[in-house]
Amino acid sequence: MIVLENIALRQGSFELSDLSLDLAAGEYGVLMGRSGCGKTTLLEAICGLRKIESGRIILGDRNVTELPPAERGVGYVPQDRALFPTLIVREQLAFALVLRALGQTEITRRVDELAELLGITDLLDRTPDKLSGGEAQRVALGRALAHRPLVLCLDEPLAALDEELHDEMCRLLERVHRETGVTILHITHSPSEAKRLAGCHFRLANGKVQRDE
Amino acid sequence: MSGPPPSGFRVASDKPFLVGLGVLGGSYLLIIAAMVLADLMFLDYGDRPVLGPEMVKQGRYTGGEATVAVEPGRSYFFQRGENEAGLKLDDQSVTGDGLFQTDGSTVTLLPDQPGQNKPVTASLRPKARVLGIAVTNHVATVTTDVMHGLLWGEFIRVSGTDAPGWDGVREISDTTTNQLSFAVADGTPAATTLVLSKPNPLVQALRSRDIRFSIKLSLVSCTLTTLLSLWVSVPIGYMMSRFEFRGKPVIDTLLDIPIVLPPLVVGLSLLILFRYMPEWLSDAVVYKWPAVVLAQFMVACAFAVRTMRVTFDQIPQRFEQVALTLGCNRRQAFWRVIMPQARGGLLAAGTLAWARALGEFGPILVFAGATRQKTEVLPTSAFLELQAGRTEGMLAVSLIMIAAAVVVFIIARTLGMKRIFA
Numbered sequence: 001m002i003v004l005e006n007i008a009l010r011q012g013s014f015e016l017s018d019l020s021l022d023l024a025a026g027e028y029g030v031l032m033g034r035s036g037c038g039k040t041t042l043l044e045a046i047c048g049l050r051k052i053e054s055g056r057i058i059l060g061d062r063n064v065t066e067l068p069p070a071e072r073g074v075g076y077v078p079q080d081r082a083l084f085p086t087l088i089v090r091e092q093l094a095f096a097l098v099l100r101a102l103g104q105t106e107i108t109r110r111v112d113e114l115a116e117l118l119g120i121t122d123l124l125d126r127t128p129d130k131l132s133g134g135e136a137q138r139v140a141l142g143r144a145l146a147h148r149p150l151v152l153c154l155d156e157p158l159a160a161l162d163e164e165l166h167d168e169m170c171r172l173l174e175r176v177h178r179e180t181g182v183t184i185l186h187i188t189h190s191p192s193e194a195k196r197l198a199g200c201h202f203r204l205a206n207g208k209v210q211r212d213e
Numbered sequence: 214m215s216g217p218p219p220s221g222f223r224v225a226s227d228k229p230f231l232v233g234l235g236v237l238g239g240s241y242l243l244i245i246a247a248m249v250l251a252d253l254m255f256l257d258y259g260d261r262p263v264l265g266p267e268m269v270k271q272g273r274y275t276g277g278e279a280t281v282a283v284e285p286g287r288s289y290f291f292q293r294g295e296n297e298a299g300l301k302l303d304d305q306s307v308t309g310d311g312l313f314q315t316d317g318s319t320v321t322l323l324p325d326q327p328g329q330n331k332p333v334t335a336s337l338r339p340k341a342r343v344l345g346i347a348v349t350n351h352v353a354t355v356t357t358d359v360m361h362g363l364l365w366g367e368f369i370r371v372s373g374t375d376a377p378g379w380d381g382v383r384e385i386s387d388t389t390t391n392q393l394s395f396a397v398a399d400g401t402p403a404a405t406t407l408v409l410s411k412p413n414p415l416v417q418a419l420r421s422r423d424i425r426f427s428i429k430l431s432l433v434s435c436t437l438t439t440l441l442s443l444w445v446s447v448p449i450g451y452m453m454s455r456f457e458f459r460g461k462p463v464i465d466t467l468l469d470i471p472i473v474l475p476p477l478v479v480g481l482s483l484l485i486l487f488r489y490m491p492e493w494l495s496d497a498v499v500y501k502w503p504a505v506v507l508a509q510f511m512v513a514c515a516f517a518v519r520t521m522r523v524t525f526d527q528i529p530q531r532f533e534q535v536a537l538t539l540g541c542n543r544r545q546a547f548w549r550v551i552m553p554q555a556r557g558g559l560l561a562a563g564t565l566a567w568a569r570a571l572g573e574f575g576p577i578l579v580f581a582g583a584t585r586q587k588t589e590v591l592p593t594s595a596f597l598e599l600q601a602g603r604t605e606g607m608l609a610v611s612l613i614m615i616a617a618a619v620v621v622f623i624i625a626r627t628l629g630m631k632r633i634f635a
Contacts (some may be wrong), residue, residue, distance in 0.1 A: 049534045068538040076538040082531040086553035095549075099540040147540060 001025040002046065002151055002185060004209075007055035018055075021209045023103040023185060023200060024058070025150075028137045029176050030186045030194040033204035039187045040079070042204065043153045046185070047076045059153075070099075075144030075182070079155040081136050083128035089139050094146035107125055108183040117179065118172065119165040138172070145180065154186045158193060206208055250467050256608050260370055260410040262312060263587050264290050264338040265359030266415060268618045274324040274349065279333055281320050287339060294334025312340065323463050343407055353387065354380075354394045355409065363393055363411075368420045374406035376401070382420060393609065418594075418609035427589040428613060434590060435570040438509040442566040443516040443559065450521025451547065455530065471515035479511050480576030504581035505588055509570035516569055517562040525551070526556025564625040568618055593615075 001024055008017040013017055016038050023029040026072040033039050046057060048069035057065045064072045083092060093111045102110075114139050115121040118138040128136060137157060144152060174197065188194055195202060201212035268281055268289075274296070283289060291300050292310045301309035301321040322335050341357040348354075363369065363385055370382050383395035411417075418424045451558055453465065471479055484503075486494040498504050528551055536546035552559075574592035581588040583597060591614050598606035 044534070047534070049536050049537065069534075070540045070542060072537050072538070076535055078535060080531060080532050081528065083533045084532060084536075084550050084553075095536075096539040101543065118530070140635070143535075143539065 001058070001093055002029070002045070002183060003056075003058040004056065005056040005058070007042075007045065007057070008053040009038070009045055010053055011038075011050070013095060014038065016041070016207050018054070019207070019209055021202060022211075023183060023202075024105070025110075025183055026181050027128070027199045028186065028197055029182045029200040029202060030188055030189070030198035031202045031204060031209075032188060032194055035189075037204050037209075039157055039168070039204055043155055044187070045077075045149070047074050047153055048072050049076075073147075073149050073207060075149035077140045077150040077154045078128065078156055079143050079157075079159065081093075081140040083131075083136055083139055083143070085128055087127075089120065089122070089126050089128075089131075092128075092139055092143045093124075093146050095143060100147060110142055114146060117176065118142045134169060135137070139168060140171075141176065145156055145182070148180075148182075150183060152182045152184045154184065155188055158188070158190070166193075173197060214408040218477070222513070252608060252611060252615065254488065255416060256605065256612065258415070260290075260412055262290060262329055263361050263363065263369075263411060264480070265341050265343040265357075265361070266338065268321065268337045268339065269333055269335055269436050271331050273529040273582045274322075275330055276325045276335060278324065279322040281322065281337055282318060283315050283320050284339070285316055285318050286314070287342075288312050288575045289320075290336075290338045290340060292336040292372070294336065296325050296331040296333070297335045298325045300335070300337075302375060307362045312593070341409065343409060346404055346407060347456075348397060348401070348403060351396055351399055352394050353397045354387075354392055355372075355407070357409070358392045358425070360390045361388075361393060361409075368412055369395065370410045370412045371395075371407055372410065373406060374402040375406050378402065379404050382416060384420070384436060386579075406463050410618050413448075414603075414605040414613060415608040418613065420580060420604060422592050423589060424610065424613075426586050427591050427594040427610075428629050430505065431571060431591040431614075434505045434509060435567050437506050438513050438554050438570040439517075439567045440508050441506070442514040443563055445514055446517035446521045446558070446562055446566075447555075449518050450549075451525050453518075454525035455533075468515060468518055471512050474536040476512060476575035477579060478571070480508055480579030481578045483508060483511065483576065499580065500588060501585070502581070502588060505577050508576035509573045512573060512576065513566040520558060520562035520565055521555070524562070527552050560625050560629055563620065565623050571614060571618060573629045 002021065003023075003027060004019055007019040009015070009163065010021070010035040019042070031039055031042070031144070045052050046059070048064065048067060052065070055065075056063055059072055059074065084095070084169050087095070090111055094107050097107045097110055110125070112121070115124055120138050120142065123131065123139070125133055128139070128191060141154075150185065154173075157173070158166050161169060170193065173184075175187075178180070185195060203210045203212055226616070246478070268567055269279075270281075272279065272401040278301075290312050291307060293299065293308070299306050300308075300313075301323055302313065302315050303317045306323065313317065320337070322333065322337075324331060339359055341359050341361050343355055344358050346353060347356075365385055367385050368382050371384055372380050374380055378398060378401040384394050385395055387394040412420075449468070453461070453468070474482075484499065487499050490498075499509065532550045532554070533541075533543075533546045536550045537543075543550065572592060573590075574596065577583075577590060578596070583589060583593045585597070589597070591610055593612040595607045595614075598604075598610055
């Protein structure tokens with residue numbers, strides 16, 4: 001569940017105020033809006049990477065407004081994916097698990113499970129510079145899912161992919177959503193993508209979030 | 214199918230641009246290479262003979278030629294001056310510089326332009342011969358037939374002996390006008406003949422205790438400076454790259470001060486600063502080796518900070534943000550995600566700091582002094598050699614510095630390569 005209550009944000013001269021959004025647990029929400037209207041900023045605020053000036057953010061059943069990003073239980077896939085260049089895919093997937101001091105066998109089990117789900121079992125020993133765009137996207141998704149977050153924030157995950165991959169990734173996202181039951185907030189420009197994936201449409205315009213039915 | 218396209222539009226040739234790039238870049242590269250090569254080639258790597266006093270009297274070529282009386286059968290070292298064409302001995306003429314042997318009792322200097330009354334500028338010196346060898350209390354005293362001009366503390370190569378244990382480079386422990394002494398090992402059999410020669414300046418420098426000390430101090434202080442610089446520049450560079458705070462432009466300017474300030478002024482400022490320090494501290498630092506490290510650190514660290522800041526600036530914040538959502542705190546994100554990516558920059562900063570520290574001279578001279586065996590680093594050695602009039606010694610020290618810099622760069626590059634190929 002993602003609930004934003006009367007959030008106010010400021011970034012330089014850019015300002016959003018009195019924003020609210022409500023996405024039920026396990027739903028797939030798509031947020032659309034023009035370039036530069038603050039979609040990414042809003043996502044960063046949910047992840048705790050940007051301070052909000054007022055309002056409340058509730059993820060699951062917790063008020064996370066004052067919590068650091070690490071304790072919010074979110075998975076974040078930025079637009080540029082930001083795979084860690086010095087780590088191989090296996091280490092990227094295990095990153096969040098190692099931080100939680102899980103045992104070696106448990107980490108291996110979880111990494112294999114994720115690789116299976118995302119179809120990247122063959123890529124586990126590669127470094128990010130040896131991955132194609134679609135493969136990198138899968139790894140970034142896997143890294144964000146590893147610690148079983150309640151909420152997955154995707155920032156234009158399909159933007160730089162060609163037609164064929166695009167379709168494949170859509171199917172993958174549907175599958176991930178179905179199998180993990182995670183609440184997803186997905187930012188996109190593409191109406192067709194929104195139509196295909198979303199259970200719930202939001203539109204950010206003029207500093208307000210509207211829910212399209 | 215050549216010829217202008219239908220529209221008649223033609224773009225000018227790229228050739229002048231590319232040639233310009235090549236010429237400008239190439240000439241700079243050429244100067245760099247020529248500079249280092251000149252140092253390497255200027256130094257005479259061979260041994261030199263021990264020479265006696267000058268035999269050519271001052272004067273002018275009034276009568277056309279000048280005659281010098283010599284001893285038949287002896288070796289002489291001739292060096293042409295700017296007014297000489299060469300030298301006539303017996304029937305042949307010598308035009309080049311170097312050693313020659315004569316059978317007659319006179320040699321004649323040939324002026325370049327006879328009858329022009331130019332001053333005599335050539336040099337003719339006899340090669341010193343050993344007359345006697347005496348050993349007392351493990352000290353060999355060698356008598357030469359002419360003044361040898363060698364000084365205490367210089368090194369001499371002994372060769373051509375008829376007994377074992379004599380050949381090698383020895384440090385001269387005592388001299389008079391035509392005697393010199395050096396230590397020989399216990400039980401060395403007596404020799405009756407030997408030849409003396411001066412080893413090349415590089416050997417002289419590497420054997421000298423002072424320069425050995427300065428090599429050691431340079432290597433240790435530069436390494437220490439580099440470690441200190443990295444230790445300080447990583448947090449400062451990270452802070453300046455990632456955080457916005459009040460007064461940041463002021464701090465940014467302050468960080469550049471050691472770069473823009475004349476190095477001598479940095480040394481002077483440190484010296485004055487330590488007047489205000491407690492006495493035990495300034496006693497321990499000023500004119501002692503810690504002053505060397507501190508003087509190097511002040512300048513080298515500023516360069517390391519610049520490099521680290523640029524390094525961190527080039528790593529997008531996104532990586533830390535993702536790491537934070539995955540469960541890192543800031544410290545963990547820094548060590549697990551940012552530092553592994555900053556390795557190349559760290560290496561560059563370290564290399565830069567090391568090289569800066571190696572070449573640091575002005576601040577060290579002012580703040581640490583130039584005391585032999587105490588605060589003498591390689592640039593100080595070069596300076597002291599120059600002051601003593603030994604250009605060759607200075608060149609030898611410069612070559613040692615070039616070698617040290619090259620070794621460090623190769624190490625840094627190799628480590629950098631590993632990162633690329635791994």
